Amino acid sequence: MSTRTSALDAVVFGVDVQSGDVRGDVSYALVAFDGEHVDKDVVSRRKLRRLIRDERPAIVATDNMYELAENKDALIHFLGELPDETSLVQVTGAQRPDPLSRVANRHDVPYGKDPMQEAEAAARLAANNVGQEVTAFTDRTEIKVSRGRSTGSGGWSEDRYTRRIHGSVKKRTREVESALDEAGLDYERDATEKYGGFSNAVFTVEGRPRDIPVSNERAGDVRIEVERVRRDGIDFRPLAKRRDYVVVGVDPGTTTAVAIVGLDGEVLDVMSTRTADTAAVTEWIIEHGRPVVVAADVTPMPETVEKLRRSFDAAGWTPERDLPVDVKQHRTREEGYDNDHERDAMAAALGAFDHHTDQFDRIAAKVPPGEDVGPVVARVVAGEESVESVLADLRDDGGEESDDAGHEPNEQTPEQRRISDLETQVERLQSHVDRLEATIEDKDEQLDEYEQKLTAARSEQRREARRDREVTRLQRENRRLESELDERDERIDDLAGKLERLKALWKLDHSNFADVSEKREGLVPVKVVDQFTSGAIDDADERFGLAEDDVVMFRDASGAGASTADKIVDLDPRVVLRNGGLSDIADEILFKHDVPVAPADLVTVQEVDELAVAREEEIEAAIDDWERRARQRERERNAEMVDRLISEHRADRSESD
Numbered sequence: 001m002s003t004r005t006s007a008l009d010a011v012v013f014g015v016d017v018q019s020g021d022v023r024g025d026v027s028y029a030l031v032a033f034d035g036e037h038v039d040k041d042v043v044s045r046r047k048l049r050r051l052i053r054d055e056r057p058a059i060v061a062t063d064n065m066y067e068l069a070e071n072k073d074a075l076i077h078f079l080g081e082l083p084d085e086t087s088l089v090q091v092t093g094a095q096r097p098d099p100l101s102r103v104a105n106r107h108d109v110p111y112g113k114d115p116m117q118e119a120e121a122a123a124r125l126a127a128n129n130v131g132q133e134v135t136a137f138t139d140r141t142e143i144k145v146s147r148g149r150s151t152g153s154g155g156w157s158e159d160r161y162t163r164r165i166h167g168s169v170k171k172r173t174r175e176v177e178s179a180l181d182e183a184g185l186d187y188e189r190d191a192t193e194k195y196g197g198f199s200n201a202v203f204t205v206e207g208r209p210r211d212i213p214v215s216n217e218r219a220g221d222v223r224i225e226v227e228r229v230r231r232d233g234i235d236f237r238p239l240a241k242r243r244d245y246v247v248v249g250v251d252p253g254t255t256t257a258v259a260i261v262g263l264d265g266e267v268l269d270v271m272s273t274r275t276a277d278t279a280a281v282t283e284w285i286i287e288h289g290r291p292v293v294v295a296a297d298v299t300p301m302p303e304t305v306e307k308l309r310r311s312f313d314a315a316g317w318t319p320e321r322d323l324p325v326d327v328k329q330h331r332t333r334e335e336g337y338d339n340d341h342e343r344d345a346m347a348a349a350l351g352a353f354d355h356h357t358d359q360f361d362r363i364a365a366k367v368p369p370g371e372d373v374g375p376v377v378a379r380v381v382a383g384e385e386s387v388e389s390v391l392a393d394l395r396d397d398g399g400e401e402s403d404d405a406g407h408e409p410n411e412q413t414p415e416q417r418r419i420s421d422l423e424t425q426v427e428r429l430q431s432h433v434d435r436l437e438a439t440i441e442d443k444d445e446q447l448d449e450y451e452q453k454l455t456a457a458r459s460e461q462r463r464e465a466r467r468d469r470e471v472t473r474l475q476r477e478n479r480r481l482e483s484e485l486d487e488r489d490e491r492i493d494d495l496a497g498k499l500e501r502l503k504a505l506w507k508l509d510h511s512n513f514a515d516v517s518e519k520r521e522g523l524v525p526v527k528v529v530d531q532f533t534s535g536a537i538d539d540a541d542e543r544f545g546l547a548e549d550d551v552v553m554f555r556d557a558s559g560a561g562a563s564t565a566d567k568i569v570d571l572d573p574r575v576v577l578r579n580g581g582l583s584d585i586a587d588e589i590l591f592k593h594d595v596p597v598a599p600a601d602l603v604t605v606q607e608v609d610e611l612a613v614a615r616e617e618e619i620e621a622a623i624d625d626w627e628r629r630a631r632q633r634e635r636e637r638n639a640e641m642v643d644r645l646i647s648e649h650r651a652d653r654s655e656s657d
Contacts, residue, residue, distance in 0.1 A: 017115060029119040030042070032123070138228065179214055291314040296348050297345075315381050331347050376390050552573045574619070577622070
């Protein structure tokens with residue numbers, strides 16, 4: 001598929017999904033239209049993008065932009081890959097597109113349901129300036145000049161290396177600046193100064209990459225990146241600014257708002273201003289179309305709106321009574337606006353369109369295919385002529401134009417006089433615009449000066465903020481380290497004391513009293529257990545060990561049971577010292593296995609942390625006391641057993657007698 005010399009300045013690609021799913025494998029029906037010739041092909045996604053890149057068509061036209069990308073992010077990526085001279089156009093409208101069949105019929109373009117026919121219809125419509133250009137980028141471009149190499153760290157030689165790189169960046173920045181100045185482009189520059197020059201510089205240029213004499217580059221110490229500035233989202237704008245016939249809504253006041261609505265009911269544009277005068281508002285309306293109806297949202301029509309209506313010789317419209325706020329909100333609910341004034345102007349224009357919709361449709365039905373409906377609508381609605389007379393007049397004007405060629409011009413018609421007056425008015429407005437632009441330039445220079453001061457102040461503020469944050473961070477880290485140091489000091493003190501106590505106990509437990517003084521002769525270690533439970537016994541055994549012939553003392557013996565008593569029996573201690581009562585079952589098990597049990601208050605126990613000692617003589621006395629009580633307990637049990645046997649014997653004799 002190749003471009004060729006034709007009626008169009010460039011080729012238009014019409015695209016429609018042939019088969020598959022845009023989220024996976026997909027093939028496209030592709031039509032290349034140059035105004036005279038049509039080339040058709042079925043291509044893959046990859047080949048379509050390659051053809052767009054190689055042939056650089058003026059327009060890629062489709063009835064649905066999401067047939068080229070599965071979601072918004074993918075669509076933005078696709079738009080970013082398009083050549084600078086190529087635009088993506090959705091021929092069916094903006095956010096609320098019409099069916100392609102309806103749009104094609106409206107513009108007398110052949111249409112069929114086959115994908116190739118739909119692709120051709122899209123191409124022909126776009127070639128006729130029908131549709132909305134889809135864009136995700138502004139008309140501004142960002143040029144970044146930065147280091148092409150890392151500067152490294154440390155050393156005198158690396159300082160020279162860094163200075164050389166920054167000097168190269170600064171030199172290249174000046175070259176880019178000179179190129180932009182020679183091209184007459186408006187731009188803003190923001191450079192970051194570093195040791196020896198610039199570390200980077202960013203130019204924001206008013207223009208597209210194709211208008212800029214700088215391209216992507218990476219050579220030596222410097223790298224240049226050129227890319228268009230992204231919008232916040234996807235935006236639509238008419239493919240061509242044509243002065244179509246429109247309905248205008250105006251909301252006058254301190255803030256004046258104007259809305260433009262096409263004869264198909266689509267809101268084309270809306271604006272509001274506090275500074276523009278009537279002449280500026282008139283010029284804005286002229287740029288956007290030819291008013292058929294000028295409307296207001298209140299009745300009677302305000303004088304300012306009436307003057308605008310008369311200046312365009314348009315029909316006027318006002319509601320029967322002032323439009324309520326809820327009606328305005330409901331009618332404009334699907335449109336975008338920045339303030340209430342724009343909403344009111346839009347509601348007025350849409351109200352006028354709703355009022356004239358049936359009339360517009362009747363006029364369009366009578367106009368032959370291929371002829372422009374707008375001029376007929378304007379003369380019927382504003383001039384109150386009949387459709388038939390207007391059509392006849394237009395046909396007569398067409399014939400006379402060829403017959404009168406070469407003759408002197410006749411006296412101007414009212415329309416020609418009106419055009420002449422408007423041209424004079426436009427010249428006057430242009431002069432006023434020139435004066436305003438000069439004023440704007442002066443203001444811009446002042447703003448640039450203030451912005452430079454503001455940038456410097458903000459930079460200093462950021463440095464101070466970073467310094468304060470660093471100081472706060474270091475103070476917080478210092479407090480944390482001091483807290484950790486205090487905790488470690490306390491831990492060291494605790495461990496040192498415990499070590500001393502352990503050394504003392506080790507000597508006491510392992511010396512067999514051979515190397516202690518007379519004061520300590522006759523002492524025996526006591527293993528202290530918090531409770532008479534399995535968990536406490538296991539914990540004590542793990543911490544300091546429990547062995548045969550140990551003296552074991554329970555701080556609380558009330559929790560003893562059969563299983564814990566068996567643990568003590570297996571241990572076979574020398575004596576068990578108890579605090580509190582002992583359960584009957586535990587007492588019976590310990591007694592049965594000859595484990596001495598004595599109250600702890602019979603022995604004087606001196607505790608050192610988890611360790612304790614008692615006098616040998618008191619331990620022996622406690623054991624002797626238990627043995628005495630054990631013998632007495634055994635005698636009492638024997639006596640009870642004899643009495644029980646005698647009683648049983650007597651009972652048996654009584655039964656036998």
